Amino acid sequence: MVETDSEGRDKKVTRRQFARGFVLAALAAATGSLLSFLKLLAPSKKGGGYVATVAAGDRLVYAGGNRQGSLLKASEFKAGDAVLVYPEGKSGNEANLVQLIRLEESEFKAPTRKELTDQGFVAYSAICTHLGCIVGWIKDKKDPEASYIECPCHNSIFNPEQGARVMGGPAPIPLAQIGVKVSADGTLVFTSGFSGPIGPQV
Numbered sequence: 001m002v003e004t005d006s007e008g009r010d011k012k013v014t015r016r017q018f019a020r021g022f023v024l025a026a027l028a029a030a031t032g033s034l035l036s037f038l039k040l041l042a043p044s045k046k047g048g049g050y051v052a053t054v055a056a057g058d059r060l061v062y063a064g065g066n067r068q069g070s071l072l073k074a075s076e077f078k079a080g081d082a083v084l085v086y087p088e089g090k091s092g093n094e095a096n097l098v099q100l101i102r103l104e105e106s107e108f109k110a111p112t113r114k115e116l117t118d119q120g121f122v123a124y125s126a127i128c129t130h131l132g133c134i135v136g137w138i139k140d141k142k143d144p145e146a147s148y149i150e151c152p153c154h155n156s157i158f159n160p161e162q163g164a165r166v167m168g169g170p171a172p173i174p175l176a177q178i179g180v181k182v183s184a185d186g187t188l189v190f191t192s193g194f195s196g197p198i199g200p201q202v
Contacts, residue, residue, distance in 0.1 A: 050095040050199030058087030060188040074182045077102040082137035097126040111163035116179035124164045124175035125198040
């Protein structure tokens with residue numbers, strides 16, 4: 001390979017110099033790609049920018065499926081059932097996404113805030129406190145008490161009977177609880193905002 005120096009004269013580049021330049025350029029490109037990937041995985045700031053707009057009195061609606069947007073009825077759920085919900089009219093904000101679960105009242109233990117539960121219904125933010133993935137309900141049909149909330153991205157596990165405390169995985173704090181109650185007509189409504197921070201807390 002031939003280069004030209006500052007005075008226009010030909011200057012030879014050795015194979016070793018060319019190889020070293022090629023390796024350095026490849027390393028720089030790989031480092032840049034790795035940093036971009038890590039930035040994509042990590043939240044830009046603690047909390048990830050999640051700002052919920054759930055308010056007391058908002059009615060619960062199905063977040064997905066063929067009943068998306070429909071009101072929930074308490075009679076549709078038995079102990080061990082769970083579903084993702086939004087406050088009615090506020091599904092455009094992912095920060096409002098909630099994991100609603102029905103358990104036996106006797107199963108709730110501290111630090112669950114029992115005043116935020118009703119007829120076995122308990123609700124938590126559905127946004128994982130690790131990197132913000134949406135959590136899901138893992139139901140054990142043989143032993144309902146062995147069921148749990150799990151983040152599918154990095155396998156954080158939360159105990160819904162004990163204030164969604166972290167049982168395993170990288171999540172640093174529990175999912176925030178939010179108050180729910182059964183109305184006179186059998187629909188469910190929120191009774192509070194979230195009890196703690198939502199979204200990534202790393």
